[in-house]
Amino acid sequence: MPELPEVEVTRQGIAPLLIGQVISRVVVREPRLRWPIPPELVKQLPGQTIMAVRRRAKYLLIDMPAGTLILHLGMSGSLRVLTTPVAPGRHDHFDLICTDLTLRLNDPRRFGAVLWHPAGSAISGQPGLFDRLGLEPFSPEFSGAQFWQLTRGRAVSIKTILLGGEIVVGVGNIYACESLFRAGIHPQREASRISKTRYVRLAEAIQGVLQEAIQQGGSSLRNFVDSLGEPGYFQQAHRVYGRTGLPCVNCAGPIRHITQSQRSTWYCPRCQR
């Protein structure tokens, strides 16, 4: 399940390989992803030179003169870089064929996306996709004080706020649970009833948890070339996620599992208030 760390590790893996490559052909085997893959890509992209590979929230942005190719891995997507011909397998929906390599998207559940943003308008203003995304967790604008400010008057739980992405992006279910545990905040606590001091702790917890996951992913991730980018963070030891009934690493009490808005939450009832 790609959250921000896996997307960032993927970006760091493919960027040095892709930059400078000239696109020669695009192959769409299955256009039915979250949204249909725009047919015009097949004509727009050939001849374009890849200038940069960026990330916004969990979106990968591949910049070229005519515009930006937007990729989202959904919940089961992965990218690999091929330098020799490899027969496409099941769920290999999209190929970006370049001079020296092919970028191939595999996505069994098809919750991912391949979209196109023409040059000329700011991508952050793309309606419904980028215009209401929250702050990047590693940006200078994201702080505990700002987090506190943006949650005034919000009656929903802090876990819901984290997953919503309208205040801070990149935190999925795993790292929402882990961040709240590290900050000592109960997942069901109302967002408007958390002190500024505790929001400072939460902001630091989010940054720490994500940063460590990126580092671990980066060190254990296989080469993106000619191999599947097996996400390193699957091997990471979670402190609460998925640990129903197991002893809390802090107080040894049993980790509790609950459901919040149809999503699993794990937490320590003694350490998180």
Place this chain on the structure above:
DNA sequence: CAATTTACCTGGGTGC
């Protein structure tokens, strides 16, 4: 307007 629910997908696991 805020909050909540639904829908989209398939692989993997479980129980019978």
Place this chain on the structure above:
DNA sequence: TGCACCCAGGTAAATT
């Protein structure tokens, strides 16, 4: 071995 069932979760869209 097969089959029905449930769960995983990112996020837009629909509904309350």
